[in-house]
Amino acid sequence: MYELFYGLRAEPFRLSPDHRFCFEHSAYAKARAYMAYALRRAEGFVMITGRPGTGKTTLIGELVEDLAHESITAANLVCTQLQADDLLKSVAYSFGVGSFGVDKAELLQRITVLLNRWHREKRRALLVVDEAQDLSISAMEELRLLTNIQVGGQPLLQIFLLGQPELRDLILSPPLEQVHQRIVAASHLEGLAADEVEAYVVHRLQVVGWSGDPAIDRRIFPLIHKFSDGVPRRINLICSRLFLLGSVEERHAISVEDVRVVIAELQAESLAAGSAFSDEE
Known part of the structure; x- marks a missing residue:
């Protein structure tokens, strides 16, 4: 769904294993x-x-x-x-x-x-x-x-x-x-280190032809790491929900506030790690 809105060749954050997206962290x-x-x-x-x-x-x-x-x-x-x-x-x-x-x-x-x-x-x-x-x-x-x-x-x-x-x-x-x-x-x-999450996400997007749409606020990557424990499948789940939210609302940028919304939904479903957002995040 969201891959059509953003002009991607395929869905980059599927949960099933696919070695075509292999990222050598x-x-x-x-x-x-x-x-x-x-x-x-x-x-x-x-x-x-x-x-x-x-x-x-x-x-x-x-x-x-x-x-x-x-x-x-x-x-x-x-x-x-x-x-x-x-x-x-x-x-x-x-x-x-x-x-x-x-x-x-x-x-x-x-x-x-x-x-x-x-x-x-x-x-x-x-x-x-x-x-x-x-x-x-x-x-x-x-x-x-x-x-x-x-x-x-x-x-x-x-x-x-x-x-x-x-x-x-x-x-x-x-x-x-x-x-x-x-x-x-x-x-x-082990899961990805905090400084590997951005490269992992960008790599998967580039495999399917991402050219900057949506624009991604780099401040979201430490938050994705925190609430995924660096586990690739959890990262994929969070990013899939982020891109789905963006496409449903027809927006071309992903922000920290979007992460707040998605994490709250996933935690309500017991699908995200970590505690609730703090005021500093």
Whole structure:
């Protein structure tokens, strides 16, 4: 709606992950570097954690697109409290291995045959497990056993674990000591720093062709940081509401007063962080 009023090619502040809008703030760049390091190692697990909305899925989307021209087959698995047997079937399905009516031993054999074939073809396999904090202990152990599939000491499957901060607690629990020992890199995605919010917002606007309409009062950016905790998805929510308000009222400038209105609405809906505005803001 507002993108038409302001002449933008697309909506810049959608809440769903879209790696086309990727902004490499400091925490994001660090996590990406860790993943690149792990890929070069071609073994074990890499763990990326962060609060909801901090960009974990966007990071993976960018990574998978970068891998499109390399000899790596990547499968993305979103977990919702899977047990070991269900996890194995999901992994098989993600890599195109048929699992209907097949027992566990046969399914493992089929996965092993596929990974060995890819190895002969100089192709690597990467499994990305999203929302991994919901995995059971048995499912996590099943993942570890999959990394035991090797040829000449070279693992044929590498696994990236993405999840909320609870994933770190899961990995550090005594039953998963062997998984913990196979973590080759780990990074925690923080929100944006206060001095990164303006660049983030402007970047997303420039991707869709923003040329200064609406004009934006720079004093709004510290306020957006305060009431979003620097979480990109919350920043998007605030900015989307700001642009919607501007378009509905047919205005071509966004002010501090607009932020006051939007934040009050979002806090009434329990969708914004922070306390109420002070008189100094």
